[in-house]
Amino acid sequence: MTDLLTDPAAAAVRPGRRPAPGIVDCDVHNAVPNDAALRPYLSSRWRDHMDQVGARTFSPYEAGYVYPKVSPGGGARTDAWPPGGGLPGSDLDFMREQLLDRYGIDLAILNCLYRAAEQRNEDYGAALARAVNDWQVEHWLERDSRLRASITVTFESPELAAEEIRRAAASHDGFVQVLLFPRTLAPLGRRRYWPIYDAAQECGLPVGIHFASTTGAPITSAGWPSFYIEDHTAMSVAFQAQVTSLIFDGVLDRFGQLKIVLVEGGFAWVPPLMWRLDGLYHRLGAEVPDLQRLPSEYLRDRVRITTQPIEEPERPADLLDLIDEIGRDILMFSTDYPHWDFDHPQRAFQTTLPADVHERIMRGNALDYYDLRP
DSSP states (O other): OTHHHHOGGGGSOOTTOOOOSSEEEEEEOOOOOOGGGGGGGSOHHHHHHHHHTOOOBSSGGGGTOOSSTTOTTTSBOGGGSOTTSSOTTOOHHHHIIIIITTTTEEEEEEOOOOOGGGBSSHHHHHHHHHHHHHHHIIIIITTOTTEEEEEEOOTTSHHHHHHHHHHHHHHOTTEEEEEEOSSOSSOTTSGGGHHHHHHHHHHTOOEEEESOOOOSSOSBTTBOOSSHHHHHHHHHHHHHHHHHHHHHTTHHHHSTTOOEEEESSOSTTHHHHHHHHHHHHHHHGGGSTTOOSOHHHHHHHHEEEEOOSOOOOSSTTHHHHHHHHHOTTTEEOOOOBTBTTOOOTTTSOSSOOOHHHHHIIIIIHHHHHTTOOO
């Protein structure tokens, strides 16, 4: 996608493409430039731990496993490396130039994917999560009024995560979401994770589930894949499993005000999943007698989904049929900056959407769901 930024002509709106003033970008990645950046936010105990022990995770990343190998910046575009050095997404001024100012982004929600949640030492992971959140306040939220952020938590230690949700939410009103990953040690509907939802609901924050790997278990339901393309494709299955768990384990009934956002997991799978959930509920619903509504109704009312990556049907006009099947209030625009599959705000949709649908996806749905309207 480099040409969209380096070639001025490429940034022009194609004929038939509708500009989108006042965009809300629901998935922008800021990056901790290095571990040293977090030291000012750690106690002496955890600074010593960082020096003497360092990260010990249950992920394949512990062994330096990063792919694709040609993308050492965590899947970033080659043009997204800041000219002054540092990782893609680590320089706010460069992000302003490449994204916020260039495309007229009114609000951007930051999802920092620093892997505090993968630490084997739960207390160290919690200290890192707190440090990441305090770093976000000082270096991002306080420096640009267009930015909002997700709270980094150690979600495999739910009690510690709940404590950090309450602390971070009280520390700055720029935090608008709690950040989880879809590949977890257990399905997210399980009771062990309920303290997270209790804290999120109490603080009025949606829970965002963002594309990423976490556990040391095989990352697909059929084991370890051979290729990155398999991993990338199969991630949508993890999102489906988590939605199914949240509904059938009763999370959306027990936490009646809780909001869920699925980030970077695609959305073409939503209609067939709703059909399957409802069909099986009619046959097997006796197993979950406490459910108050049809599964599809929970999904439509309580779940929102970011657009990137946008599925591109062979007939572009079919995309609108897909959006109508899901619901016009469900999708929220995202670029996934600075990653390689970045979606240009004026080229993301391969068909011209009706003005009301376009406005809702590019702005209105996010303003309503995150309660961002003035």
